[in-house]
Amino acid sequence: MNAFNYTVSEYLRNFINGEFVDSNSKERFEFLNPSNNKILGTIPAGSEKDVDMAVKAARKAFESWRNMSMSKRSEMLHEVARLIRKYKEELARIETLNVGIPISQTRSQVERAAENFDFFADMLTKLSEEVYVDDDKFINYVIRSPIGVAGLITPWNTPLMLETWKIAPCLAAGDTCVLKPAEWTPMSANKLAEIMQEAGIPAGVFNIVHGIGELSGAALVAHPYVRLISFTGETVTGMEIMRNGASTLKRFSMELGGKNPAIIFADADLKRALDAVIFMAYSLNGERCTANSRVLIEESVYDEFLSMLAERVEKIRIGDPFDERTELGPLVRPEHWQRVKNYIDIGIKEGAKLLYGGDRPKGFDEGNYLSPTLFADGNSEMKIFKEEIFGPVLLAMKFKNEEEAISLANDVVYGLTAYIWTKDVERANRLAQAIEAGMIWINSHNVRDLRTPFGGAKYSGIGREGGKYSFDFYMETKTVQVALGRHKIPTFGVI
Ligand code: NAD
Numbered sequence: 001m002n003a004f005n006y007t008v009s010e011y012l013r014n015f016i017n018g019e020f021v022d023s024n025s026k027e028r029f030e031f032l033n034p035s036n037n038k039i040l041g042t043i044p045a046g047s048e049k050d051v052d053m054a055v056k057a058a059r060k061a062f063e064s065w066r067n068m069s070m071s072k073r074s075e076m077l078h079e080v081a082r083l084i085r086k087y088k089e090e091l092a093r094i095e096t097l098n099v100g101i102p103i104s105q106t107r108s109q110v111e112r113a114a115e116n117f118d119f120f121a122d123m124l125t126k127l128s129e130e131v132y133v134d135d136d137k138f139i140n141y142v143i144r145s146p147i148g149v150a151g152l153i154t155p156w157n158t159p160l161m162l163e164t165w166k167i168a169p170c171l172a173a174g175d176t177c178v179l180k181p182a183e184w185t186p187m188s189a190n191k192l193a194e195i196m197q198e199a200g201i202p203a204g205v206f207n208i209v210h211g212i213g214e215l216s217g218a219a220l221v222a223h224p225y226v227r228l229i230s231f232t233g234e235t236v237t238g239m240e241i242m243r244n245g246a247s248t249l250k251r252f253s254m255e256l257g258g259k260n261p262a263i264i265f266a267d268a269d270l271k272r273a274l275d276a277v278i279f280m281a282y283s284l285n286g287e288r289c290t291a292n293s294r295v296l297i298e299e300s301v302y303d304e305f306l307s308m309l310a311e312r313v314e315k316i317r318i319g320d321p322f323d324e325r326t327e328l329g330p331l332v333r334p335e336h337w338q339r340v341k342n343y344i345d346i347g348i349k350e351g352a353k354l355l356y357g358g359d360r361p362k363g364f365d366e367g368n369y370l371s372p373t374l375f376a377d378g379n380s381e382m383k384i385f386k387e388e389i390f391g392p393v394l395l396a397m398k399f400k401n402e403e404e405a406i407s408l409a410n411d412v413v414y415g416l417t418a419y420i421w422t423k424d425v426e427r428a429n430r431l432a433q434a435i436e437a438g439m440i441w442i443n444s445h446n447v448r449d450l451r452t453p454f455g456g457a458k459y460s461g462i463g464r465e466g467g468k469y470s471f472d473f474y475m476e477t478k479t480v481q482v483a484l485g486r487h488k489i490p491t492f493g494v495i
Contacts, residue, residue: 010041012186014050014210015193017057018203023210024049031186034100034330035321035367043186046211051178051219054207058149058176059225061204066146066174070125077121077172079199084114084164084192091191093322095160098187100330100368101284102321113164119450120172120470127471137487144475146174147251150228151220153213153241156182156332157287157390163189166230169470171205175228178207180217182233184333186210213237221245228474231255232289234388235414235459253473254462255289255455257388258416261409262292263399263431266301268421269443274308276445277394280419282316282372285329286392287336289460290417290439290446293389294378295396296408302398306376309396310355316372318361328392331368340391344373347384352395353377380411388414402427406434415457417446438464 013020023044030039044050065073084091088110095106129142152166163179170177181189189208196206209216221229221244231241232255242252262277264270280292297305321329331337344358357373370392378385378397385395399405409418415436421443422428428442438456441447448454453464465473 010039012041012043012190012210014044014046014054015190015206015208016050016054017061017207018197020190020193023047024053025211029183029212031098031184032333033097034332037334037367040098040187043183043210046180046209046216046219048215048219050209050211051216051223054178054209055149055151055220055223055225057204058178058207061202062146062148062176065171065176065202065205068174073172073174074121074124076199076201077117077124077168080168080195080201081114081117081121083195083199084110084117087191087195088114091160091188094187094191095185096321096329098185099156099159100321100332101158101287102323102326102329104324104326105283109158109161113160115450116161116164116168120168123169123467123471124172127468136484138481138483140479140481143478143480144173144471145478147474147476148175148227149225150175150177150230150474151223151226152177152179153217153220153229153231153233154179154181155233156185157289158284159185160188160192162232163192165465166232167192167206169465170230170474171201173471173474175474176205176207178209178220178226180209180211180213180220183210183212217241218244221250222248224248227251229253230465230473238461251473252462253455253465255465256416256459256461257390257414258289258291258456258460259294259386259388259412259414260290260292260417260419260437261294261296261435262419263405263409263421264295264297264301264305265405265420265422265424265427266298267423269423270301270305270308272443273421274305274312276419276421277309278312278316280445281394282313282328282392285331286372287332287390289390291390292417292419293394294385294408295394296399296405297396298405299398299400302396306355306396309394310374313356313372313374313394318364318369318371328372329369330364331370331391334368336391337368337370340370340389340393343384343387343389343391344393347375347382347393347395350382350384351377352382352384357392380408386412402431406431410434410436413459416460417441417456419445 025047027045092106235256352375357371451467454466455464
């Protein structure tokens with residue numbers, strides 16, 4: 001079905017101390033092409049020993065990497081960005097092949113991956129800190145220093161973009177790292193390692209250990225030399241990681257799940273809201289932490305908006321992710337397809353009205369294809385209202401007034417994003433204050449400014465990355481207090 005003919009390096013290795021190396025473990029497992037579930041290749045089930053080797057390489061490299069001049073480090077990271085752009089098409093194709101996201105969307109993600117490196121390379125040279133002068137007695141100033149080895153653990157939904165979102169600020173901060181990519185989608189990480197080599201990033205600064213979360217991921221979390229863990233993934237995995245990292249007192253950044261609302265008031269520009277809601281529900285195959293998987297619609301425009309929605313969802317172009325026109329590709333794995341399908345069945349049992357989709361589309365007998373699915377008449381008791389499905393499934397329900405909209409928006413354990421659609425500026429800002437979420441967009445879909453903090457409230461995460469917040473996480477903040485004169489010092493023991 002797909003005409004893609006990139007020769008896959010079927011036997012992926014770990015990347016440790018600047019080289020691709022075999023694992024100490026003989027065990028390997030397969031990763032698949034979501035379009036047909038044929039095997040694309042294998043990765044090692046990275047062992048504790050692999051993790052230890054990678055962490056030690058990163059620890060050794062830390063000494064010189066942290067001391068490299070800022071301008072040199074910045075230059076090297078810009079070079080990584082340049083090379084990501086040079087290999088943009090290849091990277092986008094790898095990502096589409098391995099994840100199933102349509103090529104037009106993976107291209108944007110690769111561009112974002114390059115931007116991540118450019119952005120943090122620039123930011124590194126522009127960081128400023130606080131200084132406090134205490135009359136003529138003291139000058140107190142703040143400096144930041146790199147911390148050491150970071151463990152970066154990433155999910156399968158947008159592998160390259162999320163990996164670079166962590167790697168770029170981590171290296172810019174002067175830390176070194178070991179990346180544990182998601183086991184289903186390891187391909188682009190290895191291409192990134194080749195890029196690191198070509199960019200001249202010193203051996204040991206960036207390492208990869210593949211494998212199963214509960215083994216190689218857990219070993220990384222438990223390793224005493226690893227000082228920081230930046231994790232993106234499911235909330236329950238985040239909880240487990242925090243438990244496992246407690247005995248070595250890790251610093252954590254947790255970017256977790258979401259069940260985000262789009263709230264449509266009757267006075268909104270309904271056409272723009274419609275475009276945005278559809279994009280934020282079905283782009284990236286709906287496998288998107290910031291997806292608006294719940295659309296809350298004001299009663300007076302509920303029927304109108306819903307019928308516009310149904311009409312458009314029906315026309316979403318599902319197909320070969322290598323086809324430039326495809327809008328929705330196959331889900332990442334058969335196991336994930338089944339998980340999403342189970343939620344759809346639950347939604348039907350719970351009494352939500354299935355307006356479109358709900359199953360495999362006609363003509364797609366192989367691969368993990370699922371029609372874009374639209375439910376209406378939801379209520380807040382439903383599982384499909386409360387739980388993250390992480391697929392192309394949107395649930396619509398109505399609200400009477402502002403208070404009810406806020407209460408429904410907040411009636412889930414998650415709090416990652418919310419999208420508010422209204423022309424009433426005061427109301428929009430009241431909602432922005434009242435909704436429990438880390439990021440709110442007013443009259444917009446998710447458009448990121450890399451300078452702003454990214455992260456979630458409640459069960460959607462702990463901490464923020466992005467802009468200077470990434471440096472807060474990846475660096476130690478130190479205060480230096482300097483006496484300017486001969487201030488009074490207590491004189492214990494002097495009679
Ligand atoms: P997951 O939690 O199953 O796995 C994420 C990573 O953690 C993988 O690399 C996995 O191998 C590893 N892992 C699993 N168990 C581990 C353990 N005990 N110790 C260490 N590592 C372990 O998540 P997933 O299914 O790959 O991704 C989907 C989830 O990610 C969704 O919940 C989605 O909302 C979330 N996500 C959040 C954001 C965000 O920024 N908030 C972005 C993208 C995805």
